[in-house]
Amino acid sequence: MALFVMIIRKMVQNKWLMSSMFLGILMTVALVGTMPIYSEAILSRMLVKDFEASQSEKGVYPVTYWSKIEFAKETNEKRTKIITQLDRFMATEAAPGFGIPVKELVHERSTKYFSFTPAGMALETGKSQDTSFRAFNGLEDHIMLKDGRMPAKQPVDGVYEVLVTDKALGNFKAVLNTVFLIKDDKNSKALKFKPVGVFTKKENDDPYFRNSDLSELNSAFVIDDSLFAQEFIAGNRISVTNSSWFIVLDYSKMELRDVDHYLATDTKIRKQVTGTIARSEFVTPALPIITEYFERAKRLNKLMWSLNVPVIIMIGFYMFMVSNLIVSRQKNEIAILRSRGATRWQVMLSFAIEGALLCVIAWVAGPFIGMGLTKVLGASNGFLEFVQRSKMPVHLNNQAYLYGGIAAGASFLMMLIPVFLATRVSIVGHKQELARMNRMPFWHKTFLDLAALAVSIYGLMTFNSRLKDLKSLGLDSDDLRVDPLQFVMPALFVLGAGLLLLRLYPYVLRLVYWIGRKWWPPSVYATLIQVGRSNSQYQYLMVFLIMTIAIGVFSSGAARTINNNTEDRIRYGSGADFVLQTQWQNDKPPLNAPSTESTATPKIVHYLEPSFDPYTKLPGVEQAAKVFVKEKATFESGEKTGTATLIGVDSDDFGRVSWFPNKLLDYPFYEYMNLIAADSRAVLISKTLALQKKLKQGDTIYVGWDNVSPQPFVVFGIIDYFPTFNPNPPIGSVDASKEDAKENSPMLIVGSLSRIQFQLGLEPYQVWLKMKPEYSTSELYEGIEKSKISLIGIVNTRENLSKAKNDPFLMALNGILTLGFMISILISFVGFLLYWILSLKGRALQNGILRAIGLSLRQLIGMLAIEQLLTSGVAILIGVAIGNTASRLFVPNFQIVFNPASLVPPFRVMFDAVDFIRLYSIVVFMLLLGLGILSVMLSRIRVHQTLKLGED
Structure with missing residues (x-):
């Protein structure tokens, strides 16, 4: 008990250090615990969204x-018992x-x-029909009810x-209130029934009905449920052949944690x-989703x-730094305890209790x-951008506490x-260490910087090689079998590069x-001497700031790159803001027309352009703009033939309408459009076509399609990309084991729309x-409806x-x-202040x-500012440089989360000035605030008290 009280008192005496350490541990536990909470929340939201999309x-x-059972030779008593x-x-x-609300x-x-x-005809002579x-x-x-009335619940x-x-009434050629006769094999007396009402659904989207069109009831009569149980289940007037149960669940309340309940209940x-009766059937449309x-x-x-690995490493380094500061302030006490007989485990036990x-x-x-951080994540719409979204279902779960x-x-x-x-250090060794403050840090002694850089660069080269094969062979991202450790490489690169620059x-x-x-x-002379001679004591702070800033820049670059690349991919794949495909009048035979000799022979379909x-x-x-697209146009040039996508455009209109990123081609996109405008015979071909068929500029190529004679065109240009065109092989289309595996890339021909329509044929085009x-x-859709397009x-x-x-x-x-990034900045600010406050307290006598x-207070503050510039400032500049480099090298790795073969335009690292303004604003604010706090501390120094302390 005495030991525990002593530990508590020691923690109170070091309350700022302990608070800083606790903050680091708390942020680590919160960050790691956020992952399972956020994963469950985001997947729950997307599960509901996917169900909505499926229903739409x-x-x-x-x-x-839906589960159904069928009866065959069971007795009536057994049927009744089973039901x-x-x-x-x-x-x-x-x-x-199922764990979610049941709607029906x-x-x-x-x-x-x-x-x-x-009823007016005898059963033996009348024309009978079958029903149930x-x-x-x-x-x-x-x-x-559409007609008639509701039936009675007892025989009348x-x-x-x-x-x-309504359809059943027509199929049976019957009218309401007509009495019909039934004779069941087990009853000598004929049964009578009559339809008294025609019904339809009250609401079109009512999930109560398993078949939304009621098609199963178009050959049956519906009788009251209680009357059915009384007469046919219990009374066995007519044999019951099947019974089914249809459960409708409220998927808007379904969360990822309910999926296990759903699967377990399904089983x-x-x-x-099946244990009750073997003849059964089940339909579960939610299972594939x-x-x-x-x-x-x-x-x-x-x-x-x-994504969290670099931040976790940074927080770990922060905790090591704070723990090292705590121990450094108590090294003298530890050395004295060891010299007076305390064992190592006893000393460690006191610190272990504090840590525990x-x-x-x-x-x-x-x-x-x-949980609170998860709500912040749910409102994020970009890097440091937040929007109002519907709240995500956030719950604590066992995994959060496990990971925490x-x-x-x-x-x-x-x-x-x-x-x-x-x-491990005795009192003598401790005094020797104090006299050797300028010794080399252990990471430089062990060449940790070079090792971390080598491992990260090797991992990058390996990944890039595999990624190149994945794109060229049209493989899915799962085929790459990426080691998750690949995403540790950026953190290793940041650490290794930072330590290497600090070595220099x-x-x-x-x-x-x-x-x-x-x-x-x-003042400058004294500061340079101070920083130069005590460089090792600044190493922890500088490494910490380098990692924080570099990870912030990397996070910013990664978020901006993936957001922008995703938007570019969608815009490129669409081609324009809207793409409309309309119905043209034509003389094509109807699909259900009877086959004749004339329709069996393919013929040219003539269209009337609206x-x-x-x-x-x-x-x-x-x-x-008008854009004609023919997916499987044929081409030939000499002995070389093949199929390609043919696109016909009006170059001026197309250039104004289409979306195409800059610097994707060797020359500006409009210059390629000018080539087509200069000569109606001109075509642009894709680089994939040029390489596979050995074509070059100036070659003549004949283009046509089914039932259309090929016409000559001249190759004026070769392009890598064109709006909507993906030059990569479709996923799963290539056998990587074959030598010609890379010769299966899609090909493209782009020509003048007017020449294609005049010489080849007039067919429906898209409107961009x-x-x-x-x-x-909404106004556009209303305009389309009013224009009757x-x-x-x-x-x-x-x-x-x-x-x-x-x-x-x-x-x-x-x-x-x-x-x-927010956690990094918070931890960085706390670590920055903590280090400098302790540093000033330790140098109170010197100041x-x-x-x-x-020296005046202004000069002293100036010395402090220069010292911060040479340490924190330099560390921040190094962090920015390393963060930019890491982004350009490692951010492309994140495309593996998607399907790289479908990423067109190519994945490019992008930065935005807004992101850097946010980042640098936060960093400058942190430095200025820290300098202000330290300046206040300097202003409160009492010279006589400090000198008296020195005398003591």
Whole structure:
């Protein structure tokens, strides 16, 4: 107990150091704990979005569960028992077992098919038809009557009243209130029924109905559910052949944590149903989406860990620095304890108890802070950009505490490393160390800088080689089998480059001192002497600042690069703001026309071109262009033949409408358009075509397509890229084991639209639209509707960009890089202040003497500013340089998260002045605030007290 009290008192005495250490541990636990929380939250959101997209695309409610059983030779008692047993199971175990709200639990019963005739005819002589009775629970709440009335719940004068759909009434050629006769094989007495009402769905999008068009009821009659149970299940008037249960789940409340419940309940239902009766069937449309999400979850977790590795390393270095400062201030005490008989484990135990207290508190509180950080991540729309989004479902989970515990344990070990090293030194050794403050740091002795640089560069070269093969062979990113350690390489490069430059920095200081040794004022001279002779004591701070700033620059470059490349890829793939495909009048035979000798022979289809003027007058349209695209045009040049995509354009309009990035071709894009404008015979061909078919400028190439005779064109230019054209082989289209694996790249021919239409043929073209700034999409759609333009396809680039912003990987990337940078700056500021405050306190006597011999406060602050410039300032400049270099070298690695073969235009590292303004503003603010605090501390120095302290 006494030892514990002593430890608490010691922690209180070093409260600022302990608070700084606790902050580092807390941020580490919170950052690591954020990953599973954020991963679950973002995947939950995207799971719901994917279900919404599936419902919109297919028109079918996606999260439903349908199970069906069929009866054959079971007795009526057994059928009744099975139905009762499964009804109870579905209501009490199956539906609640999914873990999300149940919107509908529908059971459907069906009798066997039977023959029926109108009551006025004998069963033996009348023309019979086949049908069955169906029953649904709760049907009345989901239908409305188009004609007639609702049926009675009991037989009326021995007649069963039923409902029927409009199509069923037509199929049976019946009218309402007509009595029909049934004779079941097991009953000698004929049964009677009559349709009394025609119904339809109350709401078109009601998920209650498994078949939205009610097609299964077009050959059946619907009877009251309770009457069906009484007469056919219990009474066995007509044999029941099947029963099914349809569970509709509220997917808007579904989260990733519910997926395991869904899968477990699916297994449980299958086991229960098949164990009860062998003849069963199951339909679960949500399973394919859920299966895909397991793969996306793995990729997202890999991405999150990869992005957080540099920040975790930086925080680890911060904790090591603070722990080293704590131990350095107590080295004399440790050495005295060791010299007086204390064992190493006893000394380490006292520090271990301190660390354990801090780590346990951080472990408990960290995940809660992680929840708050997750909300920040969810609002991130770019690097240090935030928008209003709907709240993500954020929950604490076991993995957050598991990962947080691992992070706390690692922090605990990091704290004990300096203690372990300090306990090896005796009192004599400690005094010797104090006399040798200028010794070389251990990372320079062990050449850690060169080793880290070598490993990072080797990893970069290996990755680039594999990435090149992946692009050229059209492989999927999963085929690369990337080691997650590849994403540690940027942190290793930053660390290695920073340490290497710090190895060279003392020589630069000596050079600066030597150059101006005759002219330096006393304050600068004293500062250069101080920094030069005590260089090693600044190493921790400088390495720490280098890593922080470099990681900040790297994060900024990575976020900006991936955001901009994603936008460029979407714009390039679309070609323009809007791409419209319209229906042209033609003489093509209808698809369902009977086959004749004339239609069996392919013929040229003639089209009637609609007016182009309405497109130019649509609301918000700045420019419109005609773009003809023929996917499989044939070409020949000498003995060389093949197929390529043919694009016909009006060069002037196309140049104004299309989106194309700068510096992607050897010459500006408009110059290539001018080539086509100069001569109608001119075509541009892709580099892939030129290489594969050995063509060059000036060659003649004949182009045509099915049933169209080839016509001559002249190659005027060779291009690598063109709007919408991807020169990489389609994913999975190439067998990498073959020698000609790289000879399967797509090919392109671009020519004049007027010549193509005149000499080859007039076929439907696309209309590309460039919109005015701040245009309204809804107004454009209204204009299209008013103009009565018959569209068969539309590409909305703005909508595609919005979808990309909500992609889990982009959201995770922006959020994590923003969070990592904010934590880096916070930790950097705390470490910066902590170091300089302790440094000033340790040099109180020296500063007091300088004041006593005549230096003014302004000169003293000037010396401090120069010292910060030579240490912190230099470290920041080095960090900026290394961060830029690391971005250009390693940011392209992040394209592996996507499919590199589909990334066109090529992945380019991009920077934006706004990002650097934000970064530098924060750094300058940190330095100025720190200098202000230190200046206040200097102003409070009392010379007589300091000199008195020196005498003591």
